[in-house]
Amino acid sequence: MARFAWAEHRLQPPPRVRSSWPSLLFLTALAGTAGAVPRATVRGLFPGGRGTVHVGPSPRGLASTAARRCADCHADIAAEWRASMHASSWSDPVFRTAYAVEPMAFCRNCHAPTHTGAVPAGLAADDGVSCEVCHVRGGHVLAASASTRAPHAMQVVAGLRSSAYCAGCHQFDFPGDAGRAGVRFDTHEPMQDTFAEWRDSAAGRDGTSCQDCHMPWVDGPGGARHRSHRFPGGRDxxxxxxxxxxxxxxxxxxxxxxxxxxxxxxxxxxxxxxxxxxxxxxxxxxxxxxxxxxxxxxxxxxxxxxxxxxxxxxxxxxxxxxxxxxxxxxxxxxxxxxxxxxxxxxxxxxxxxxxxxxxxxxxxxxxxxxxxxxxxxxxxxxxxxxxxxxxxxx
Ligand code: HEC
Ligand code: HEC
Ligand code: HEC
Ligand code: HEC
Ligand code: HEC
Structure with a gap:
């Protein structure tokens, strides 16, 4: 059974999604003074299936933004992430079987978000939703709070703590269909509706975020606490x-x-x-x-x-x-x-x-x-x- 009744060749080329980091930098500047980054802009970090994620140049202090480089210094977080569905979003056999039926750019844009070609190879293939997809834009490592001890350039994005950040990939509509003469019809029907379900729930009303349930605090080897990156879900x-x-x-x-x-x-x-x-x-x-x-x-x-x-x-x-x-x-x-x-x-x-x-x-x-x-x-x-x-x- 196909996920969609229509094939990729009938889709319009996705609207060109501008790299989102210039507006992000503007708003993170605001974040330093005025608190939380507005939700809409956190969502702008991820094109939600409409395009690839552009992470931009490596932050000062980092030769590479590959997950295995981040792992050199953030070993415990990297091990958790490696065991998560985010790390296997492209290699996961359940995804691969569904993707074989409908190999659309739309799917690659979320399951291998930094891919550049039709068939992702190399890092995008290995790493799926990787550290850089979530944390690196325009020469900065994005973090929810400031750290002066980091050897790499950083930007504070308070919105990393918000559910709106996760919504960038966990709330989206079926792709539109393309009619004659370049007319595109959007379905406006959620394919995944998790953020909207959350917003209306008791958790959404009292401000319990996705991170509160899916990134619980854990102790690192040195006793320092961090948010787990294992992202337990439907298999836990x-x-x-x-x-x-x-x-x-x-x-x-x-x-x-x-x-x-x-x-x-x-x-x-x-x-x-x-x-x-x-x-x-x-x-x-x-x-x-x-x-x-x-x-x-x-x-x-x-x-x-x-x-x-x-x-x-x-x-x-x-x-x-x-x-x-x-x-x-x-x-x-x-x-x-x-x-x-x-x-x-x-x-x-x-x-x-x-x-x-x-x-x-x-x-x-x-x-x-x-x-x-x-x-x-x-x-x-x-x-x-x-x-x-x-x-x-x-
Ligand atoms: C050479 C070692 C090194 C590498 C490589 C490295 N980091 Fe860091 N990073 C650090 C140190 C040290 C800190 C400061 C930790 C602290 O303040 O407790 C830090 C801080 C951070 C923070 C903020 C932590 C906080 O307390 O708010 C984030 C997020 C982060 N790094 C992500 C990354 C990502 C993503 C990569 C790969 C693209 C990476 N780092 C690569 C050493 C490194
Ligand atoms: C799906 C998105 C996502 C991925 C993938 C991801 N992170 Fe994070 N990371 C977050 C979020 C969200 C936070 C902030 C949680 C908070 O502060 O509430 C965070 C926090 C951190 C922190 C701050 C430590 C702390 O206090 O929790 C570090 C360091 C970090 N991440 C490093 C990494 C590294 C290294 C990788 C890859 C191995 C990675 N992250 C992959 C979303 C992600
Ligand atoms: C906007 C981002 C986005 C797009 C576009 C997208 N997905 Fe996903 N996909 C996700 C997220 C988030 C999950 C995790 C939800 C869950 O676990 O229930 C997921 C989960 C899946 C799963 C379940 C995997 C498992 O291990 O059980 C399959 C299969 C899947 N997607 C196939 C596809 C296919 C095929 C396409 C293209 C037709 C596609 N996805 C497009 C975000 C996306
Ligand atoms: C860049 C896109 C992206 C972002 C941002 C993102 N996710 Fe995901 N997430 C995915 C994809 C794709 C999968 C599905 C992997 C698979 O099963 O193939 C997934 C899987 C998961 C799962 C595992 C589901 C399962 O069935 O086991 C959880 C839990 C999850 N994400 C929570 C979060 C939370 C919480 C945030 C925000 C801190 C977040 N994600 C941010 C793309 C993303
Ligand atoms: C109050 C705690 C709580 C909050 C808040 C929460 N979740 Fe969950 N999540 C759960 C539980 C419990 C499950 C397992 C039951 C289920 O699948 O619904 C789960 C499962 C999931 C799954 C796997 C779904 C599946 O059936 O395979 C995904 C993906 C997910 N959550 C994403 C999110 C995102 C994104 C947010 C924020 C918009 C969020 N969650 C907020 C508790 C929470």
Whole structure:
């Protein structure tokens, strides 16, 4: 299944994105005197899929801005980053499989942001979202606070602490379609909506940033604390477990045994799951783990390709979100209640349930050669003993 119903050759060349560092320097000058950098400008650091990231010349004091050079002095941070999805954003096999279906410049602009050619090689290929992508612009290392001991030129960008900074890559729309005569139609439909989900949540309202949850403070080897660069996400069991709690009840019905899940958001700063459009959560129930009896309910976004007629253009299809059954962020509405039916007569066995995180729907994963152990993480499990069948002795 293709991510888009349209191919790259139908896209207009992306609008030329001007290197964003001149305006950045202007605003960092302001930051020194007037506090936080305005959000819009922090977002301007990343073209959000519309172009490559231009880091500019090496800062004074650094011969190279390659991650392995930063690692010479920031070894602990570099080791965390190397184990993160940011470091493998281009080499990650799950991404590679999806990219093979639609090898668009749009994808490369975020997954290998400093690439220069059609097929990134060398550093961009190895390093993905690297130190320089996030920290280097126009001859300066950008940092949230000033440091006088650094051997390299620095600029303070207080906005590095803000969620708006992450939004530069974690909030974006489907790419537009190109009609006749160079007319471009934007879809204005979020492909990833994480920042907007966060902004409306309890975390967004009380100022708990992406960094607060995804860059926790950790101790370095010398005892100095820093923000972890491992960026735990959808593959981190401890983080996933912190997000939700699940209560389960059962009831006998004529057609079978009804299992009702009440899922409550806990330390969740956006929907569960968030991010990539194919992410999915599943609630499962079975008689004592018997695979043949397993029933499931999915929590996911759903999309449809809607035909749109534009005057003077050929018929185009525009991808629109038509449903969203995901668990909303903490602070947005009541707990989600989902029920499934285990059909047939009850068995003298416990009902086992699980709450799982999936990278993508099982059939899509199978078609892309991504096996269950990689695609599915069992987050929470439990067992309930259903009420004994009517008339049966206890
Ligand atoms: C030759 C050693 C060296 C290299 C190479 C180096 N740094 Fe640094 N960097 C330092 C030192 C020392 C500091 C000051 C640390 C302090 O103040 O505690 C620093 C400070 C920083 C800070 C600010 C830390 C703070 O406390 O706010 C950032 C961000 C940073 N470096 C990023 C980078 C990045 C990104 C690279 C690669 C492009 C890099 N550094 C390469 C030595 C180095
Ligand atoms: C996805 C973007 C991103 C990437 C990639 C990244 N950083 Fe950072 N880094 C940040 C942010 C955001 C902060 C500021 C966190 C804060 O102060 O709240 C930070 C903070 C730092 C600091 C200050 C130390 C501290 O107090 O936490 C250093 C030093 C640093 N980064 C070095 C590096 C190096 C070296 C690499 C590559 C190995 C790297 N960073 C990769 C986003 C990134
Ligand atoms: C230059 C673009 C860029 C920026 C800036 C950026 N990210 Fe990412 N981030 C990515 C990409 C691309 C991936 C996906 C890598 C993959 O799975 O292929 C990713 C992955 C992640 C993941 C892992 C998701 C998972 O499923 O495991 C987390 C968590 C994350 N980012 C948080 C952040 C936070 C917090 C910030 C801000 C401090 C940030 N990112 C800034 C591009 C970016
Ligand atoms: C209150 C804590 C909290 C805040 C704030 C928060 N997150 Fe998360 N994040 C989580 C938890 C818990 C998970 C795991 C559950 C999930 O996937 O939704 C997660 C998962 C993710 C994932 C992986 C999604 C997946 O299902 O694979 C990404 C990407 C991500 N967060 C990015 C962000 C960004 C960007 C922001 C800021 C706009 C942010 N987060 C703010 C707690 C938080
Ligand atoms: C504006 C930035 C951006 C663009 C453009 C973009 N991505 Fe991503 N992509 C991300 C971020 C951020 C994540 C992490 C979200 C998460 O983990 O759920 C991600 C995650 C993914 C994942 C999940 C990877 C994994 O390991 O599970 C796949 C697959 C993917 N992207 C494919 C693509 C393809 C194919 C394209 C082009 C058609 C594309 N992306 C364009 C930012 C982008």
């Amino acid at each position: 069991l401890a983080l996933l477990r912190s997000a939700v709690s699940v209560e389960v009840s059962t009831r006998r019905e004529p057609a079978g045994t009804r299992v009702t899940f009440t899922v409550t958001s806990r330390a969740l700063g956006h929907s569960f799951p968030t991010g990539d459009l194919f992410r999915r959560a599943e609630l499962t129930a079975s008689w004592d783990g018997d695979a043949a009896s397993t029933v499931r309910a999915g929590l996911a976004r759903s999309f449809a390709d809607v035909p749109t007629s534009v005057p003077g253009a050929t018929l185009t299809f525009v991808r629109r979100q038509v449903g969203d059954t995901r668990l909303p962020a903490a602070g947005l509405g009541a707990p989600v209640t989902v029920s499934v039916l285990l059909p047939g007569p009850p068995r003298a066995a416990p009902i086992r349930w699980s709450f799982d995180h999936l990278l993508m729907p099982t059939p899509l994963a199978a078609s892309q050669g991504v096996g269950e152990p990689r695609n599915r993480l069992v987050v929470l499990t439990g067992a309930v003993v259903p009420p004994s069948p009517e008339g049966a002795s206890p």
